[in-house]
Amino acid sequence: MTTNRTFTMLKPDAVDKGYIGAIxxxxxxxxxxxxxxxxxxxxxxxxxxxxxxxxxxxxxxELVDYMTCGPIVSAILEKENAVEDFRVxxxxxxxxxxxxxxxxxxxAESIGNNAIHGSDSDENAAIESAFHFSGREVFSGNFF
Ligand code: IDP
Numbered sequence: 001m002t003t004n005r006t007f008t009m010l011k012p013d014a015v016d017k018g019y020i021g022a023i024x025x026x027x028x029x030x031x032x033x034x035x036x037x038x039x040x041x042x043x044x045x046x047x048x049x050x051x052x053x054x055x056x057x058x059x060x061x062e063l064v065d066y067m068t069c070g071p072i073v074s075a076i077l078e079k080e081n082a083v084e085d086f087r088v089x090x091x092x093x094x095x096x097x098x099x100x101x102x103x104x105x106x107x108a109e110s111i112g113n114n115a116i117h118g119s120d121s122d123e124n125a126a127i128e129s130a131f132h133f134s135g136r137e138v139f140s141g142n143f144f
């Protein structure tokens with residue numbers, strides 16, 4: 001079953017370089033609805049928990065340092081086929097391999113500092129959303 005939701009973070013390099021507006025514009029233009037969003041900063045323990053699947057990888061320490069070095073913007077997005085379509089929109093992990101026009105191709109600086117996160121499955125989208133947002137911070141449905 002697909003939930004039509006995905007979770008994203010604009011990572012510290014993208015926030016520091018002033019790319020929040022440009023990236024959100026691309027997200028909206030691609031048809032995603034922002035149903036939760038905030039600027040926050042991950043703690044070391046928080047980043048280690050969020051990326052625990054990578055704890056044995058050689059870049060884990062570097063990844064945790066990077067993800068805690070400054071603020072991030074986290075959001076939950078809604079769209080049909082959200083997880084898959086968002087992964088296409090952000091592009092390959094390594095910006096050098098990302099397709100033209102993708103967010104990482106446009107705004108990422110390296111495979112480590114790659115501007116944006118997108119969940120890789122519906123299950124992880126739900127886990128990652130719950131890690132960052134309480135139910136009261138999520139606004140789904142029509143308000144107008
Ligand atoms: P994804 O973010 O495209 O799903 P993952 O393989 O899940 O890619 O890796 C999570 C994050 O870890 C990446 O977005 C990137 O910030 C970092 N990362 C992945 N591979 C490397 C690497 O080889 N060196 C440094 N950082 C890496």
